[in-house]
Amino acid sequence: MTAGGDTVTARRDVLVVGAGPIGLVAALLLADAGVRTTLVEKETEPGDLPRAISLQDESFRTLEQLGVADALKAESLLDTGSRYFGLGDRLLLEARPVASRLGHPAKTQFDQPILERLLWERAVAHEGLEFLRGAEARAITQDGGGVSVTVTTGEETSGARTRTLTADWLIGADGGRSFVRRAVGIDLAGTTQPQRWIVVDLHDEPRARDPFAEFHGDGERPYVLVPGVKGRLRLEFMLFDHEDPDEMTTPERIRELVVPRFRTGLTPDDVRRAVVYVAHQRVARTYRAGRAFLVGDAAHLMPPFAGQGLNAGIRDATNLTWKLTAAITGRARERLLDSYEVERRAHGAAMVTVSRRVGAVVMATHPVVTRVRDSVVRTVSLIPRVRDFLANMRFISPPDYSAGVAVAAHGVTLGTVTVGRALSQPVVRDVTGAERGLDAHLGHGWTLLQIGGPPGAAVDAYWDAIGAGRLCVRAPGGEPIAGTVTETTAVLTSGAGSLPVFVAVRPDRYVAAVFDSAGEQRVVEGLRAFVDDRSRRTLPYSEPPAPAHH
Structure with a gap:
């Protein structure tokens, strides 16, 4: 383990750029397998804002391997489902995933800052992992023998230091605006949805709520409600074209959205985060360029409505790291490394499509479209096989x-x-x-x-x-x-x-x-x-x- 500012003296097996949850998972899996790994992160502390909120059983399986699953479960709402409401707030569908066969809850609402802190603390303490905090990647070169990453550490005003790290392989886990992706020349394919949403994460929710994420397509202002544990509550509201995002995130406008429909009162201290976002539907054209690989949001960006973004990223990290471990030992044929994209890109793209379709159902506001949507859902739900497909969330x-x-x-x-x-x-x-x-x-x-x-x-x-x-x-x-x-x-x-x-x-x-x-x-x-x-x-x-x- 190395704090930011210390010198890296030896060539590494793998460099991981980005210490969000996906980069941390990748680095820890490699380090636990004995791979000489350096993790590079421009921040000096773990993220403290809630972003992803849904975790699947397969993700918990990986987190159990890393020794943090039990601690995260203690801070999570386990075995959750989804409810979809139409016009007049009429319940159209209640869905729960089929019972997990992987030994963990099929669907869980969790708190991303807690997950990041657990992984970050383990990375800091890991004797086999070099963790450079406060270090930002600035340039990448590669050839047939390895990859070099130029990083800067320290503040420019106080004398930033520049150095070059070298390794056999590089993992870009640096998010949707990935520097690694741009530096190695990989483009994103896809679109950005026109609708904007405001996410409001609250503390101290006084009401006990059922363990369901709620999707309300009321035809007026669609919204999503996701409960958590220990008073946590997420609300997401679709914004209209004329609404200004800066104005909508002011305390006054947030209060108008929340009170009295969801709470009798609201103070600024009750709000953990309020931010406006647009959902991207984009997938990297390739997940690999030479000795560099992309994982997580660096490889795919998807709307949040199916809760698949973080889960897809953890699958990426779990899939790629064992193959790089085999490459380090000399066991990997080129076909094994190519299989990362074969196995992960198609599924990642499928989850982008599912997320987009779920969002389209929720975001409808046209009176004719919403009436037709509600009628279709009620009608097809009368067919047992279709009802089973929807109610057990088999579309994921x-x-x-x-x-x-x-x-x-x-x-x-x-x-x-x-x-x-x-x-x-x-x-x-x-x-x-x-x-x-x-x-x-x-x-x-x-x-x-x-x-x-x-x-x-x-x-x-x-x-x-x-x-x-x-x-x-x-x-x-x-x-x-x-x-x-x-x-x-x-x-x-x-x-x-x-x-x-x-x-x-x-x-x-x-x-x-x-x-x-x-x-x-x-x-x-x-x-x-x-x-x-x-x-x-x-x-x-x-x-x-x-x-x-x-």
């Missing part, structure tokens, strides 16, 4: 990486395991009798799970060569022995037979392959196109961090 689809680092299953199936999808996380019992989520036994790298058959079945030497851990998951009722865990409720073992079936689990907890002994060589050859088993360097993998308590 999870990633499918089967076109990336994956080998399609041939003749072998496990009912709850799908190639290209995230692995379910059942509760398992280990040899000590402790019951925890399966992820606690998976470590930082690849894992080869064995389902069914006697423990310790012989496998190809490829798995050891790429550092894959071995674990046998047994059905409920049996006593675990060394190298095995037993499910408390059958999930992965549901439908398993007497012969062993193997599940190749990637470091990001996605399923790369499902196979039996007869099909192993086909899987090994398929994965070898991405991950070489001839490593040239070993990283000092650390144990998963203990949960943080605050």
Whole structure:
């Protein structure tokens, strides 16, 4: 760990520019895997303004790996849903995500400053992470051997210092106005919606509210209401063309918006933040330029209505960092690095589209359009399959990486395991009798799970060569022995037979392959196109961090 102003003396494996939540996640995942990482951030303290507010189960899965999930959950409203209201404030639809199979609440309302503080504190304390605060990236050059970033530290009036940092790889996590994106010549494609919104975040909400984000398309001034814990409340109002954003953020106008409809009174101290924004619908034309990669808002900007921006960014960081780790060890073929864009860009673009469509439903104000909208929603909700699709929020689809680092299953199936999808996380019992989520036994790298058959079945030497851990998951009722865990409720073992079936689990907890002994060589050859088993360097993998308590 290095405070701003100290000298970086050695070439690093990876430079991460931007210490918002996505950059922090990326840097910590790399550092935990033993990758020599430098994190560059122009600010000297974590962000303290609420921005993102919705977190999904997969994001919590990554945060659990970083040891901050429990502390964040204690400050969050868990297992939330959404309600959509039409004309006359009539409820059109109540929606909740399907129950999570990943071991965490499917949807949660959280407070971004708390998340940033937890990640920031862990980054500062991490002995394996060089964290340069008060350092701003000014220039980037790269060639076939590496990347150089020129940064300045200190105030210009008191003698700013300029230095050059070098590394094998660069991650741009520096937000929607990304300097990294511009410096490496990547454009954004897309549009900006014409409607402006004012976000008002409040303290000390006196009312107990149901755990639902509310979207009110009343045809007059559409608004969104999102409750939190400990008196936190977010209100968002659409502005009209004639309204001036500076005037609308004055205490007087904010009070007119909030009182008496939402509160009986409002003081300036009740307002955490009031800001006007326009929603962008833009995706980088490519997520990679040479040795530089983009993650988070640097790669995609999306409207807030589906709550996907931060979640997409955490998926980016989780997907990219294990592939860069493989590159540092010499195991990554070029196709593995290219798979980052293959896997993430299509899903990021899909979430931009979903967010835009949800926003269009909410923002309608024309009398004919709003009446038609309400009538259509009520009518299609009478169709059971459509009602299920909407009420379970299936329009927010999870990633499918089967076109990336994956080998399609041939003749072998496990009912709850799908190639290209995230692995379910059942509760398992280990040899000590402790019951925890399966992820606690998976470590930082690849894992080869064995389902069914006697423990310790012989496998190809490829798995050891790429550092894959071995674990046998047994059905409920049996006593675990060394190298095995037993499910408390059958999930992965549901439908398993007497012969062993193997599940190749990637470091990001996605399923790369499902196979039996007869099909192993086909899987090994398929994965070898991405991950070489001839490593040239070993990283000092650390144990998963203990949960943080605050």
